[in-house]
Amino acid sequence: MRRVLIAEPDADVRELLELTVERLGYEPVAAAEAADVGAVLLEPGSAVGHSLLRRLGDDGPPVICLSIYPREHGLEPAQSVAYLMKPAAAADIAEVLRGVLAVQPHH
Amino acid sequence: MSLRSSPTTRLGAAVSLARRRYFLTFVALAGLAITWGVMVAFDWSARLGTIALAPWAALLAFDLGVAVGALGALATATLWLVTANAQQAVLDGVQIGVRYGSMLLLGLGSGFAGQRLRESARSQRSVAALQSALIDSTLDGICLTDENGELLISNRPLRRLAAELGMPASGTVPERLLAIADAIAEPARYRARMQELAGTTGDATLDEFELAGTGRVFRGYTSPVEAPDGSFVGRIWTLREVTADRELDRMRDAFVATVSHELRTPLTSISGFLEMMQEEEASLGASGKRYLDVIRRSTQRLHALVEDLLLVAQIEARRVELQLAPVDVADLAARAVEAARPAADEKGVHVEVHRDHPPLVEGDGDRLTQVLDNLISNAIKFTEAGGRVRVETAEHDGGVKLVVADTGIGIPASEQGQVFSRFFRASTATQQAIPGTGLGLAISRALVEQHGGHIAFVSEIGKGTEVTVTLPATP
Numbered sequence: 212m213r214r215v216l217i218a219e220p221d222a223d224v225r226e227l228l229e230l231t232v233e234r235l236g237y238e239p240v241a242a243a244e245a246a247d248v249g250a251v252l253l254e255p256g257s258a259v260g261h262s263l264l265r266r267l268g269d270d271g272p273p274v275i276c277l278s279i280y281p282r283e284h285g286l287e288p289a290q291s292v293a294y295l296m297k298p299a300a301a302a303d304i305a306e307v308l309r310g311v312l313a314v315q316p317h318h
Numbered sequence: 319m320s321l322r323s324s325p326t327t328r329l330g331a332a333v334s335l336a337r338r339r340y341f342l343t344f345v346a347l348a349g350l351a352i353t354w355g356v357m358v359a360f361d362w363s364a365r366l367g368t369i370a371l372a373p374w375a376a377l378l379a380f381d382l383g384v385a386v387g388a389l390g391a392l393a394t395a396t397l398w399l400v401t402a403n404a405q406q407a408v409l410d411g412v413q414i415g416v417r418y419g420s421m422l423l424l425g426l427g428s429g430f431a432g433q434r435l436r437e438s439a440r441s442q443r444s445v446a447a448l449q450s451a452l453i454d455s456t457l458d459g460i461c462l463t464d465e466n467g468e469l470l471i472s473n474r475p476l477r478r479l480a481a482e483l484g485m486p487a488s489g490t491v492p493e494r495l496l497a498i499a500d501a502i503a504e505p506a507r508y509r510a511r512m513q514e515l516a517g518t519t520g521d522a523t524l525d526e527f528e529l530a531g532t533g534r535v536f537r538g539y540t541s542p543v544e545a546p547d548g549s550f551v552g553r554i555w556t557l558r559e560v561t562a563d564r565e566l567d568r569m570r571d572a573f574v575a576t577v578s579h580e581l582r583t584p585l586t587s588i589s590g591f592l593e594m595m596q597e598e599e600a601s602l603g604a605s606g607k608r609y610l611d612v613i614r615r616s617t618q619r620l621h622a623l624v625e626d627l628l629l630v631a632q633i634e635a636r637r638v639e640l641q642l643a644p645v646d647v648a649d650l651a652a653r654a655v656e657a658a659r660p661a662a663d664e665k666g667v668h669v670e671v672h673r674d675h676p677p678l679v680e681g682d683g684d685r686l687t688q689v690l691d692n693l694i695s696n697a698i699k700f701t702e703a704g705g706r707v708r709v710e711t712a713e714h715d716g717g718v719k720l721v722v723a724d725t726g727i728g729i730p731a732s733e734q735g736q737v738f739s740r741f742f743r744a745s746t747a748t749q750q751a752i753p754g755t756g757l758g759l760a761i762s763r764a765l766v767e768q769h770g771g772h773i774a775f776v777s778e779i780g781k782g783t784e785v786t787v788t789l790p791a792t793p
Binding site: 221223224226227230231256279280281283296297298299300301 | 579580582583584585586587588589590591593594621628632637
């Protein structure tokens with residue numbers, strides 16, 4: 212089972228993302244339990260996203276950005292492998308997550 | 319208001335001396351005394367007659383007015399009569415009467431002429447003072463130059479602005495404008511523009527520039543000025559500080575951008591959970607399914623609105639980049655019509671497509687589709703059941719011309735100038751509660767113009783609207 216870390220400030224959106232991740236067969240984890248995750252789903256324009264990125268450092272897991280801001284705002288971190296704008300369709304999130312986790316070595 | 323110092327200054331000084339009060343009276347009295355002295359000394363009263371004294375009497379009357387002038391003329395005639403009597407001249411009553419009468423008429427006439435002239439000068443001075451007060455008390459800096467750009471006249475606000483901007487006090491206006499290029503936010507662009515302006519004599523132009531490091535924005539206008547007969551009088555230049563206007567625009571754009579971003583968080587959960595709920599749609603009753611449809615439609619509209627708001631903010635910030643590729647506009651139009659057909663059918667509006675195989679143009683297919691979607695959905699939206707919408711593409715000047723015409727409700731003539739403004743909605747649309755944000759045409763125009771194209775329309779109330787877009791072969 213792959214763990215997907217979710218760093219999203221809004222409770223409703225967080226719940227939606229957790230459900231989306233579960234339905235794909237992965238395990239959603241909160242920002243506090245950062246260990247052993249295959250991918251990070253993150254709002255780069257939020258405080259929770261910022262502090263998590265600092266904690267993970269440069270060689271952390273691949274980051275998927277899901278943001279209320281367009282890419283041109285320059286919020287995308289170096290570890291980012293995909294940038295989606297909210298509201299993204301569940302199918303788009305699934306496609307990106309599957310792609311990212313498929314190329315990851317098993318822990 | 320100030321005038322350029324004239325080369326006729328010396329002549330001006332002489333004129334102003336002559337205009338000094340009672341100068342002419344002094345000259346007239348002196349002349350009268352000298353002429354009379356000659357008359358007495360040489361015993362010439364008969365030889366010279368009243369005619370020798372007449373110019374001085376006339377001058378006196380001109381300077382002192384009708385009443386004093388008439389009395390002066392009679393006194394002059396009396397002076398001559400007394401002198402002539404003293405010199406034993408033989409005069410009959412008619413001779414004396416004619417001389418007195420002529421002198422009296424001369425005095426009255428000259429006095430009247432002088433008064434009229436002084437009144438007209440006075441009224442001219444007061445008009446000039448009012449005009450000067452008028453142009454000095456406006457907010458705009460205004461000046462007029464001759465055909466070479468030499469300053470003819472300027473108002474006080476202009477002199478104040480010129481001093482604030484650090485413009486030199488001499489040279490032609492284009493030269494003075496060029497001299498401050500280094501203080502402007504984009505000096506190279508400003509310099510090129512000012513050189514261009516110095517060379518033109520043609521149309522009116524409007525430019526904005528920002529003073530580097532201060533955030534102060536100025537708007538300059540210049541235009542040739544013609545007399546009613548069409549002859550060239552000069553060129554007017556006006557300068558206005560628009561910093562507050564631009565600040566307001568910036569605040570509005572920032573607000574629009576923030577709204578567009580902040581709406582995305584609730585929109586994400588609404589559309590996300592809606593997607594999940596659709597999986598359970600089968601278990602819903604007929605009314606539940608209908609409710610779900612309404613939520614879905616409204617969510618789509620909300621999403622479109624949020625995207626439009628973002629696009630407007632990006633357009634304002636000049637952050638929209640076109641992905642250029644050869645595009646078949648006729649094909650895009652046909653597809654946009656097919657996408658809009660269900661809505662048109664539902665409303666009972668007939669949509670027809672005419673294509674004349676126009677050439678491919680360099681453009682951004684997605685952005686042009688957005689323009690087409692906006693124009694076609696507007697045409698359907700503002701046309702009543704039974705009406706027609708015509709979408710036509712044809713070759714134009716090596717590029718493409720696209721026409722979207724409807725037989726709809728039309729736009730009132732008084733509102734046609736604002737149609738492309740952001741958030742503007744025609745009264746015909748709001749009165750009939752036709753939904754919309756007033757962003758579609760603003761976005762369409764910005765996208766068409768970014769393609770180097772042009773968008774325009776003609777519209778008549780109750781008859782319909784025809785929008786024409788022209789796109790060049792390459793932007």
